[in-house]
Amino acid sequence: MNSVAARNIANAEPPADRLALLARGLDGLGAAQLYWVAAWAAAQAGQLQRHGAAAPVPAAQAGERLTILYGSQTGNARRIATALASRSEALGLPVRLLRADAYPQRELAQERHLLVVVSTQGDGEPPDDTRGLFEFITGKRAPKLPALQFAVLGLGDSSYPQFCTIGRQLDERLAALGASRLHPFGEADLEFELVAEPWSELVVERARDLLRQVAAPGRVTPLHVVAPAGAHSREQPFSAVVLANQRIVSRDSTRDIRHLELSLEGSGLRYQPGDALGVWPRNPPALVAQWLDLLQLDGAGEVSWKHRRQPLRQWLERDCELTRLHRGFIAALAAAGGHAELAGLLQPENAARLAAVLADHQPIDLLRRHPATWQPEALLAALRPLAPRLYSIASSPAAVGEEVHLTVAVVEYEADGHAHWGAASSLLAASGEDARLEVFVEPNERFRLPADDARDIIMIGPGTGVAPFRAFLQERRERAGSGRNWLFFGNRHFASDFLYQVEWQQALKDGSLHRLDLAFSRDGALSESPHGDARGVARNSRQTKTYVQDRLRQRGADLYAWLDGGAHLYVCGDAKHMARDVHAALIDVAVAHGGHSTDSAEAWLGELLQQGRYARDVY
Structure with a gap:
């Protein structure tokens, strides 16, 4: 190696923020994928050397490409964005596909053609991988964007009152910043293909028209891995x-x-x-029988729907959503039976009542209370496809x-x-x-073990939320890394609901689990041994309910010390109550033991999210 090359390599370390971004992007990739990335990076470096392009790519080139961003909690937005990129590449468009948290926010001011596919979680919250970008775009630091042309596709679940609200807010905010819509906002329910497919086709055609002068086949380097044809998937299970x-x-x-x-x-x-x-x-046969009996329909009768013909019983068992209530079904039932009360439930002023009905009822509950006569075809039209x-x-x-x-x-x-x-x-x-x-x-790209096995991890998983942490502990044991593992688990009763109890106790003994904190809410106060192996349960006279968030506060000093020392934090389970209560407890811990104000504690947790050190798998 000559001296110039050696000096170039010695001075080649990227800035710290780029290194952190690179680490997040590579975290969790397998050996084959890392070799692919290395080969691609080497090819890019070779092109830069051949063309003398050691300087940064001019920002003006942002106008010559199509940037596609996605924010996804369950993978649907990622699938749609990947398909968008493939469709665009097939037309010869220069494409950049990025997860929202990998997008350099400072580049937004230079962006010229932008597509965003983003889901809405629970009661109107962004996916964890989109929180930083959402806060930036909707905040005071967002730049004016008079040269940007954009389109937003929102994904959601109409079972929730705040349907597609994150996508809608991004669409409105980008327009308020001066950007121009190259296509109207798209709103997709659980059967997202019905909206996503025509929206994608029209958007890509419009993007091709805009980029026609600069697009050139052969200039495109796909930056995402496409599954081989025939691989098993959602569509081919x-x-x-x-x-x-x-x-x-x-x-x-x-x-x-x-x-x-x-x-x-x-x-x-x-x-x-x-x-x-x-x-x-598949819907339980007993539930299908309830529907047929209540509506006085013949399950053996053949019904033609969407170019298929089969018995109604089979439609209801294998193709229709019978256990999840949504707005569309309420509207259809109100119209079929002339129920003004039901129709009024969908009005904006009744949002709180609607939320309660959607959360606590199945469709058959409303059918029992609000009778209507149904023809089989009309019933199938009112029901969502089984997901x-x-x-x-x-x-x-x-x-x-x-x-x-x-x-x-x-x-x-x-x-x-x-x-x-x-x-x-x-x-x-x-x-x-x-x-x-x-x-x-x-795949859940945001919920990965740290690539560095020397990192400590803290896992918070009450109930069945403990599932991924069983996987984490198995993986860490196989890797034989030096990082410590701390688990918070909660459920109702120690004696009857201690999931995987024997496995956790064995892990404590063999040293693969270093700390275990338990919270059994219906057993009162929990007494633990000095080693954290929870040998007994002591009931107090008031039967105080103790949850995992209470344990977090009780262990706050150690918890903050672990996080301050670089530990990764994971939360899995119920999004509506547990995840919010845990987040509030973490703020309290940061205030009590980290010297933070409430606002700075919130910002600190947001930074951990951005760094990939605070990951949530909530539902």
């Missing part, structure tokens, strides 16, 4: 054999929670700890090979004198050994 189905709570537990093990042998499916498994459900359910994976392939494990809470309850069921959980509970389930892997 793998038929997995059930190897084991075991109840992991005691007989007297008020809940039925299952541990399932499925075979992926021969599927070609690969996953990492932190990913989810998609399961295509897959995602379950956090509870295993590491490094430990279990070509298997995948799940932790499933079975939904089955009585309300208003009638039995109610969940679609996927009922199917999973009833699947004995050798049964087959239609599955696919849903």
